[in-house]
Amino acid sequence: MEKIEKKENYWETVLLYFASFLVGLGMIAEVAANWQQIPNEAKLIGALVLMIVNVGAIVISKWAKKNLLMQVFTCIYAFLIAGVIGLIGQVFQLHSDVAKGCLFWSLISWPLFLIVPQILWLWIPLFFFGVHYLPPCLQSLIGEGIFSDWNSVGSMSKLPLVYLTISTIAVYALFLIYEYFVCVRNGKNSSFINPLKFYSAVLMWGLYCRASSYAMDSTVTIGFVREILVPCIVVGCIIYAVNRMFKRESFMPIFLLGVVLQWSYVFVLNDHSTLGGLVSWVSGIHSTDTDGLPLIFWLIALAYSWYHKMPRLQKICVLALITWLILTLEDNIFSLIPCLIYCAIIAFFAYRQRNKKWFNTAIIMAVLRILFEYADVQNLQYFGMYLVGSGLLIIVTVLFLTKYNRILWEKKDEK
Amino acid sequence: MKNKIFAILLFVPVIVLGAYMIKLISMSRFEKVEVAVQGYDPKDFFSGYYMYLRPDWEKTDCSQFADNICPQEEFEQTYTFYIKREQSDKLSAKVNAGDVKLQFSYSKGGFKPLITDLLVDGKSFLEYLQQTK
Numbered sequence: 001m002e003k004i005e006k007k008e009n010y011w012e013t014v015l016l017y018f019a020s021f022l023v024g025l026g027m028i029a030e031v032a033a034n035w036q037q038i039p040n041e042a043k044l045i046g047a048l049v050l051m052i053v054n055v056g057a058i059v060i061s062k063w064a065k066k067n068l069l070m071q072v073f074t075c076i077y078a079f080l081i082a083g084v085i086g087l088i089g090q091v092f093q094l095h096s097d098v099a100k101g102c103l104f105w106s107l108i109s110w111p112l113f114l115i116v117p118q119i120l121w122l123w124i125p126l127f128f129f130g131v132h133y134l135p136p137c138l139q140s141l142i143g144e145g146i147f148s149d150w151n152s153v154g155s156m157s158k159l160p161l162v163y164l165t166i167s168t169i170a171v172y173a174l175f176l177i178y179e180y181f182v183c184v185r186n187g188k189n190s191s192f193i194n195p196l197k198f199y200s201a202v203l204m205w206g207l208y209c210r211a212s213s214y215a216m217d218s219t220v221t222i223g224f225v226r227e228i229l230v231p232c233i234v235v236g237c238i239i240y241a242v243n244r245m246f247k248r249e250s251f252m253p254i255f256l257l258g259v260v261l262q263w264s265y266v267f268v269l270n271d272h273s274t275l276g277g278l279v280s281w282v283s284g285i286h287s288t289d290t291d292g293l294p295l296i297f298w299l300i301a302l303a304y305s306w307y308h309k310m311p312r313l314q315k316i317c318v319l320a321l322i323t324w325l326i327l328t329l330e331d332n333i334f335s336l337i338p339c340l341i342y343c344a345i346i347a348f349f350a351y352r353q354r355n356k357k358w359f360n361t362a363i364i365m366a367v368l369r370i371l372f373e374y375a376d377v378q379n380l381q382y383f384g385m386y387l388v389g390s391g392l393l394i395i396v397t398v399l400f401l402t403k404y405n406r407i408l409w410e411k412k413d414e415k
Numbered sequence: 416m417k418n419k420i421f422a423i424l425l426f427v428p429v430i431v432l433g434a435y436m437i438k439l440i441s442m443s444r445f446e447k448v449e450v451a452v453q454g455y456d457p458k459d460f461f462s463g464y465y466m467y468l469r470p471d472w473e474k475t476d477c478s479q480f481a482d483n484i485c486p487q488e489e490f491e492q493t494y495t496f497y498i499k500r501e502q503s504d505k506l507s508a509k510v511n512a513g514d515v516k517l518q519f520s521y522s523k524g525g526f527k528p529l530i531t532d533l534l535v536d537g538k539s540f541l542e543y544l545q546q547t548k
Contacts (some may be wrong), residue, residue, distance in 0.1 A: 036499070036541060044436050048429065055425045060422065081428045088432070090497045092439045093530035108431045111424035 010397055012068060015364060017118065019394035022073045024079020027385030031083045031090065033381035040091045047084045058115075072395065074116040081109050102126040245373055340366055360401055367397050436443055442529050445522040449534060451475045452517050454510045465495040466503055466510070466533075468517060481523065489528060490519075502544055509535050509543075510516065 035043070054077045082105050086093070089101070106127035113119040126202040305311075343366035350358035371390045420533070451474035454467065470490055477485040493518060509515055515535050519528040535543040 051429045107426045120523050
């Protein structure tokens with residue numbers, strides 16, 4: 001019984017996080033829309049008031065022991081902080097640098113992951129991306145020589161190792177602090193953290209973020225593949241081998257797959273020869289070239305999880321594939337109706353088989369598909385409103401389903 | 416006690432960002448100076464919601480600075496100015512003609528100059544856009 005409760009909470013949590021992500025992105029889009037008709041002072045005061053209200057909502061929801069709601073408000077707060085940083089940059093015409101913004105965000109929003117540990121998964125990549133900005137700052141303090149080749153591809157062999165080592169130790173220390181807080185909160189003794197697991201996770205994140213930062217301004221070359229992909233493959237294989245040796249389930253190969261596939265795909269796309277043409281043709285079944293990437297990735301991940309008997313990952317893959325199927329279809333009414341019918345059929349059979357998870361999935365997929373129908377909003381201001389509205393709609397739907405499901409399934413159980 | 420720590424932790428971003436806003440507001444009240452600017456890259460100085468501008472020291476009136484010398488090293492080589500896409504389209508001719516200036520809040524106390532406005536023909540760009548509607 002306890003297991004069923006846990007699974008339901010997991011389902012709700014994932015969707016509510018997704019919804020808070022939409023609300024947060026919507027707020028950032030509203031900031032980016034640059035409301036010049038509102039005086040700057042009003043914008044700044046309004047932002048601070050909104051932050052205080054958000055803090056109030058978190059405190060009240062914690063006080064009322066509404067844990068899920070508290071997590072949603074904290075997640076929205078994390079995005080709101082990012083939005084306010086953007087707003088300050090806009091109002092005072094500060095130089096725009098995403099990495100600098102990320103670093104600033106991670107430095108001031110660290111208390112949030114002590115409160116809601118899941119935020120760590122947002123915090124770590126942004127921190128790593130932000131740390132990328134540190135070398136130019138240190139350059140002015142320490143000297144030109146050490147960091148001069150930071151941004152060149154050839155520097156991968158030297159500095160990033162220092163960078164990864166230092167940042168890994170830093171993040172590992174944070175994990176220990178986090179573990180300590182969780183144990184204190186739950187009234188337990190601090191448990192042993194597997195250093196290899198966290199070290200490997202952090203290392204992969206570091207490489208992934210480092211690789212992603214290249215995607216923004218570099219052309220993919222053979223040298224790039226050699227310096228990014230090969231270390232990723234080597235590190236991933238070592239981690240995989242060690243995990244298998246200790247018969248430990250590991251998500252590392254999935255990270256590895258993500259990195260390798262992403263960069264192989266980008267590399268192949270850049271190559272306009274037969275291979276590039278073939279990939280374009282395969283992914284051309286859907287609207288853009290990059291649409292094919294998640295399909296390939298999730299199919300391989302599904303095969304991997306099936307081979308290694310990882311049921312949780314299997315479900316995530318199936319869910320991701322359905323999401324992909326629904327979201328990449330053309331956004332017109334003729335594809336909307338079959339999708340809704342498809343969702344209705346899943347919901348019907350799920351109800352008959354008493355499968356709450358798939359019933360809820362079908363309802364949420366229908367809501368997402370309807371939202372996607374109206375996603376093509378050109379104006380940034382309206383798009384921000386659309387995102388906030390969508391997020392709120394999903395939150396309401398999830399809360400409604402949670403309440404309604406209890407009545408629905410309880411009646412069925414009584415029969 | 417735990418609840419208090421919880422609330423204090425949540426207020427950390429509010430306090431930091433509030434203090435940062437106060438610092439920037441006080442910096443924006445320094446003496447105003449005007450620096451002539453030109454498009455950073457004539458082919459594409461408008462990129463999305465930013466406008467890339469580079470100070471043009473030859474066209475700048477250096478008498479507004481101490482000893483009639485333009486302190487070029489205190490300014491950045493390029494600046495970005497946040498502007499809506501439709502507005503940037505209307506201003507492109509003026510930027511091309513070199514008729515725009517950036518207004519800075521400037522102090523010699525070691526603070527970085529802070530952009531306060533974009534001036535087109537001596538007026539704020541918002542005022543200019545309203546007049547040319």
